[in-house]
Amino acid sequence: MATLFIADLHLSLHEPAITAGFLRFLRHEAVHADALYILGDLFDAWIGDDDPQPLHATVAAEVYKLHQRGVPCYFVHGNRDFLLGKRFADESAMTLLPTETVLDLYGQKILILHGDTLCTDDHAYQKFRRRVHNPFIQRLFLRLPLSLRVKIANKMRAASQQANQQKTQQIMDVNPEKVRERLRHHQVNTLIHGHTHRPAIHQIDLDGAHARRAVLGAWHQAGSMIKVTPQNIELIAFPF
Numbered sequence: 258m259a260t261l262f263i264a265d266l267h268l269s270l271h272e273p274a275i276t277a278g279f280l281r282f283l284r285h286e287a288v289h290a291d292a293l294y295i296l297g298d299l300f301d302a303w304i305g306d307d308d309p310q311p312l313h314a315t316v317a318a319e320v321y322k323l324h325q326r327g328v329p330c331y332f333v334h335g336n337r338d339f340l341l342g343k344r345f346a347d348e349s350a351m352t353l354l355p356t357e358t359v360l361d362l363y364g365q366k367i368l369i370l371h372g373d374t375l376c377t378d379d380h381a382y383q384k385f386r387r388r389v390h391n392p393f394i395q396r397l398f399l400r401l402p403l404s405l406r407v408k409i410a411n412k413m414r415a416a417s418q419q420a421n422q423q424k425t426q427q428i429m430d431v432n433p434e435k436v437r438e439r440l441r442h443h444q445v446n447t448l449i450h451g452h453t454h455r456p457a458i459h460q461i462d463l464d465g466a467h468a469r470r471a472v473l474g475a476w477h478q479a480g481s482m483i484k485v486t487p488q489n490i491e492l493i494a495f496p497f
């Protein structure tokens with residue numbers, strides 16, 4: 258009896274070892290779980306479900322096999338793959354979840370989200386996020402020829418990397434008050450997210466009560482998952 262959470266694999270054609278690790282994880286670990294939640298940035302970029310990259314079809318087919326084995330898979334958008342849509346979700350039999358969801362797992366309420374919305378000190382990013390989450394802008398972008406979307410994406414990824422180098426570590430982490438505000442809003446004492454690539458389970462004092470924030474690691478040299486069972490919540494790093 259376990260529910261698994263992963264995030265920030267940043268799958269791309271340039272990192273075949275991570276893709277191979279993910280497929281092994283699906284076949285040997287996720288297949289035995291009650292459910293798998295992917296909390297965003299599964300892909301390093303996403304410019305539309307019509308992008309014919311072979312990687313997408315490979316991943317969709319492998320995730321679909323979970324569904325055939327009776328393991329539900331849920332997806333929360335990250336700041337990279339926020340355009341992943343219904344077509345890919347159907348191909349992979351993933352259920353798309355909103356930005357924030359409160360789960361009731363084995364009797365414990367848990368708030369799940371990607372984590373970028375917690376980084377409220379990163380004003381430049383929040384401004385970027387508001388713009389690209391505008392439905393009108395999204396419809397416009399997705400109507401552009403794929404070749405133009407590729408060009409824009411390459412420019413934006415480079416600009417992102419550039420911008421991140423200028424940012425302090427502090428502003429790129431979650432804002433502690435925002436974390437507490439979200440826990441209060443949903444009336445939960447446990448939160449699981451990714452995005453910051455700083456894996457840890459933090460104990461939080463929430464108005465005198467005990468709360469915790471569990472952060473998933475990115476998949477670079479190893480895999481990272483959070484395993485929730487009726488007894489506890491574990492952060493596990495594993496070789497892929």
Ligand SMILES: O=C(CCCCNC(=O)Nc1ccc(S(=O)(=O)N2CCN(c3cc(Cl)cc(C(F)(F)F)c3)CC2)cc1)NO
Pocket residue numbers: 301302303304336337338340373376379382388389390394395396398409410411413414417421428429430452453
């Ligand atoms: O940790 C931190 C740092 C976080 C860093 C955040 N930066 C970050 O995520 N950047 C980023 C994310 C996705 C990509 S992309 O390549 O996948 N792709 C680019 C083009 N996309 C687009 C969509 C729309 Cl609707 C509209 C446009 C428009 F209008 F601009 F053309 C473009 C779709 C997505 C490229 C870069 N902060 O706390």
Ligand SMILES: [Mn+2]
Pocket residue numbers: 265297298335336337371373451452453
């Ligand atoms: Mn992210």
